[in-house]
Structures are given as C-alpha cells and as structure tokens.
Amino acid sequence: MAWFDESRLDDATALGAADLRLRTLAESGARVRREAGGAAEATALGVAGSQDARPRAVIAAGPDSRLLRAVLEPSCPVPFVAWPGPALPGWAGSLDLVVVLAPNGSDSGTASAVAEANRRGCQVVVACPPASMVAEHAAGRYSSILPTVTDDQLATAVVMLSFLDQLGLGPEADPDRVADALDDVAEACSPHRDLSINPAKMLAIALADATPIVWGGSVLAARAARRIAESIRRTSGRTALAGDAEHLLPVIEAAKAHSVFDDPFADGSGDLRPVLVVLADETDADAGDQAGGDPVVREHRGRLLAAAAERGVRVETVSTDATTDVARYASLLLTGTYAAEYLRLGLVDD
Structure with missing residues (x-):
C-alpha cells in the first residue's frame, strides 16, 4: 500500500x-524560446508569402490538432476545423490553409494527411523537425515548414500559433510572453x-x-x-x-x-x-x-x-x-x- x-x-x-523530470519541466520556457528562434526566419517567409489572400478555411490536421482547436475556435475569423485523423475533409482544396503540428515528425498518419493536402493544392504549413518523414511529405509548391528540434508539443504549438497570429488568423501568441509565463511557474514551483x-x-x-x-x-x-x-x-x-x-x-x-x-x-x-x-x-x-x-x-x-x-x-x-x-x-x-x-x-x- x-x-x-x-x-x-x-x-x-x-x-x-x-532531477531529470523536474529539470525537463523547468526548461519549458527555454524550449519555447529555442523553437521560436529557430523557426523565426521560416515564419517570416511564410507570413510574407501568405499575405495576398485570406484562406477560405483553416484545417488543423493530425493528432495534435486539438490544442490548436482550443486556441483558435473562439477567435479565428474564418471557419476552423480540427481533423485529427490521417486524412482531410472531402471539401478541402486550394482555397484552404492546412496547418499541422508534428513534434517528432514520425507519425505516418500525419505524413499521409500532409501528402494529401499537397496533392489537393492546399496551402500547407507544418511545424516539424526538418529531417523527418512528415517534412519529406510536406515538400511542395504551396507548403512551408517551420523547423522544430525539441519534440515538445507546447513549444511546437507556440511556433504555429505565432505564425497564425501574424496572419491575423488567431489570438496573440507572442512566444516570449509564453516563455516568461513558463519561467515564472518554474521559479515558483522549483x-x-x-x-x-x-x-x-x-x-x-x-x-x-x-x-x-x-x-x-x-x-x-x-x-x-x-x-x-x-x-x-x-x-x-x-x-x-x-x-x-x-x-x-x-x-x-x-x-x-x-x-x-x-x-x-x-x-x-x-x-x-x-x-x-x-x-x-x-x-x-x-x-x-x-x-x-x-x-x-x-x-x-x-x-x-x-x-x-x-x-x-x-x-x-x-x-x-x-x-x-x-x-x-x-x-x-x-x-x-x-x-x-x-x-x-x-x-x-x-
């Protein structure tokens, strides 16, 4: 007992x-800063290339889409759909933006959804490790990869949410403010x-x-x-x-x-x-x-x-x-x- x-x-x-488990928690803010810094250039390029027209809808694909749904559903100015399965809605097409979180980049279902989005001509933005199966399937004319390295779901999500914030498709998601909040918790709960x-x-x-x-x-x-x-x-x-x-x-x-x-x-x-x-x-x-x-x-x-x-x-x-x-x-x-x-x-x- x-x-x-x-x-x-x-x-x-x-x-x-x-110590190892507690140290991992304490480094949460540092991981957010690392991911945001590493993806800054790709984010800027993706935002610059997406300023011409607002998408008809935003589709969050893959098993990690539920966090994006919780953040975006109340404030996204266009229809938003979370689609956690290994495919896309039948109506998804070239007018839609597909966003994908793939912290470890090895999920075959997520890779399948990304490949299908490219085949249909969707705008695609994927946050994942650059040398991963998902990144390989994401390569396409209308796709952008936001590179990540830490395998941290929250840090990966912040990178994507910052991108969508800059497009006017989501609420404020300043990575520095998120990292500061995590650092405050790490200090209080040390x-x-x-x-x-x-x-x-x-x-x-x-x-x-x-x-x-x-x-x-x-x-x-x-x-x-x-x-x-x-x-x-x-x-x-x-x-x-x-x-x-x-x-x-x-x-x-x-x-x-x-x-x-x-x-x-x-x-x-x-x-x-x-x-x-x-x-x-x-x-x-x-x-x-x-x-x-x-x-x-x-x-x-x-x-x-x-x-x-x-x-x-x-x-x-x-x-x-x-x-x-x-x-x-x-x-x-x-x-x-x-x-x-x-x-x-x-x-x-x-």
Missing part, C-alpha cells in the same frame, strides 16, 4: 532522484523552494489522500484540466477526473457528507474523498471579483463550489497572472504537471 511522505518534497536526496511557499508542492499534498477532480471553465483551461488529470494518473496510478461541470457534479454530490468530527480511520475502507481542483483564468473569475467574464462559466463554477461546500469537499484553486490566452494555458498546465511530479515523489510503498 502506498502512502504519502511530504518530507520527501524538501529532501535533497529524493529531489535528486527526480524543487529548491520550500513546500510552505511552493504552490505545486502544496497542491501535491492536497491530492495525496484524495481523488482529484480537475475543472477549467474556459476552453483552454478545460484542455489544461484534461492534460493535468492525465499527468496525475500517469505519475500516481490513481484515478483523476477532468470534464465539464455537469459531468463532475454527480461525483461531488455522491461524496459522503463530511464532518470535522469524523474518524478517517473508522471504517478502514481506504476510499479516497474527492478534491475539486479549479483552474482559474481571467475568463472564469468569481462574479464578485470581476465584472466581466463568461456568465455561463461563472454559473458552472458556482454550482461546483456550492456542491463542494455542501458535501465538505476540499477545493484547491490554481491561478495564473499571465496576460494572453496561450500563456495562461501554458502556466496552468505547467503548475499542474509540477504538482503531479511532486505527487509521484511523495508516494512511497509501505
């Missing part, structure tokens, strides 16, 4: 054993920072004896919630849920009403109570804290918090001061991923 030893979160020996002032370590402690239920109100916060839940499942082997409010409410409402006088060891069942983790960005702030924001998101958050209060379910909030959509997503995701790694570090076998 595993139990959580919070002293390991500040223990130099234990932290040293997890393994060398005491757990009493380390938000990721404190979140890991809150999750140690609970079943995490992760919720984000905005489209990007919801995607970050799903990614964080995946990280928690991978690092701990425990159940972690993420979803819309209507999917999570029944789980909270099914929790046994909690009393401060309850003996947690009385029944010996070992069942873990849920804990609600709210990913808060400026779009889902409490109505009392901010006049703006989406009223539907505020209503969903209010229902979740009310249900948690009624059942005695603990609530943890992860927030960010980042100022752009992509930077907020990156900040929330990295904080949650740090917490998942600290949860892995603290769990030990009995």
Whole structure:
C-alpha cells in the first residue's frame, strides 16, 4: 500500500532522484524560446508569402490538432476545423490553409494527411523537425515548414500559433510572453523552494489522500484540466477526473457528507474523498471579483463550489497572472504537471 511522505518534497536526496523530470519541466520556457528562434526566419517567409489572400478555411490536421482547436475556435475569423485523423475533409482544396503540428515528425498518419493536402493544392504549413518523414511529405509548391528540434508539443504549438497570429488568423501568441509565463511557474514551483511557499508542492499534498477532480471553465483551461488529470494518473496510478461541470457534479454530490468530527480511520475502507481542483483564468473569475467574464462559466463554477461546500469537499484553486490566452494555458498546465511530479515523489510503498 502506498502512502504519502511530504518530507520527501524538501529532501535533497529524493529531489535528486527526480532531477531529470523536474529539470525537463523547468526548461519549458527555454524550449519555447529555442523553437521560436529557430523557426523565426521560416515564419517570416511564410507570413510574407501568405499575405495576398485570406484562406477560405483553416484545417488543423493530425493528432495534435486539438490544442490548436482550443486556441483558435473562439477567435479565428474564418471557419476552423480540427481533423485529427490521417486524412482531410472531402471539401478541402486550394482555397484552404492546412496547418499541422508534428513534434517528432514520425507519425505516418500525419505524413499521409500532409501528402494529401499537397496533392489537393492546399496551402500547407507544418511545424516539424526538418529531417523527418512528415517534412519529406510536406515538400511542395504551396507548403512551408517551420523547423522544430525539441519534440515538445507546447513549444511546437507556440511556433504555429505565432505564425497564425501574424496572419491575423488567431489570438496573440507572442512566444516570449509564453516563455516568461513558463519561467515564472518554474521559479515558483522549483524543487529548491520550500513546500510552505511552493504552490505545486502544496497542491501535491492536497491530492495525496484524495481523488482529484480537475475543472477549467474556459476552453483552454478545460484542455489544461484534461492534460493535468492525465499527468496525475500517469505519475500516481490513481484515478483523476477532468470534464465539464455537469459531468463532475454527480461525483461531488455522491461524496459522503463530511464532518470535522469524523474518524478517517473508522471504517478502514481506504476510499479516497474527492478534491475539486479549479483552474482559474481571467475568463472564469468569481462574479464578485470581476465584472466581466463568461456568465455561463461563472454559473458552472458556482454550482461546483456550492456542491463542494455542501458535501465538505476540499477545493484547491490554481491561478495564473499571465496576460494572453496561450500563456495562461501554458502556466496552468505547467503548475499542474509540477504538482503531479511532486505527487509521484511523495508516494512511497509501505
């Protein structure tokens, strides 16, 4: 049976054993800068060659298209379609722009979609390693390759989003601002920072004896919630849920009403109570804290918090001061991923 030893979160020996994983997280901002710098020339050439006419539609192809959809759907001025399969919609043609993320460049399905886009005469922009199978299939008269080297999905996405931002097809995606937000998280969540002032370590402690239920109100916060839940499942082997409010409410409402006088060891069942983790960005702030924001998101958050209060379910909030959509997503995701790694570090076998 595993139990959580919070002293390991500040223990130099234990932290040293997890140094590689934690260092990889700390270098997230550096990878964004590296990818953006390496692709700057190709981005400028692609933007210059695409300024003549706005595409009829933007199609994000390949399995990594869902992140682009989360960012672009609310703001893209032309129809946007995410197509994660190894093909393209039947109507895609020369008037459309096909964008593809291929961080490792070796996915055969993605290569097939790129080749089909070239065959149909689509405008094609691919972010991938320049010496890869996807890059080979991307070669064409109307195609551009944004070269990447780090195999980092987020950094690769930022390169593409910066390109689309400069074309006026997406929201602001300044790589420097995203990298700065990631650096801020890496500093706040550093393994060398005491757990009493380390938000990721404190979140890991809150999750140690609970079943995490992760919720984000905005489209990007919801995607970050799903990614964080995946990280928690991978690092701990425990159940972690993420979803819309209507999917999570029944789980909270099914929790046994909690009393401060309850003996947690009385029944010996070992069942873990849920804990609600709210990913808060400026779009889902409490109505009392901010006049703006989406009223539907505020209503969903209010229902979740009310249900948690009624059942005695603990609530943890992860927030960010980042100022752009992509930077907020990156900040929330990295904080949650740090917490998942600290949860892995603290769990030990009995």
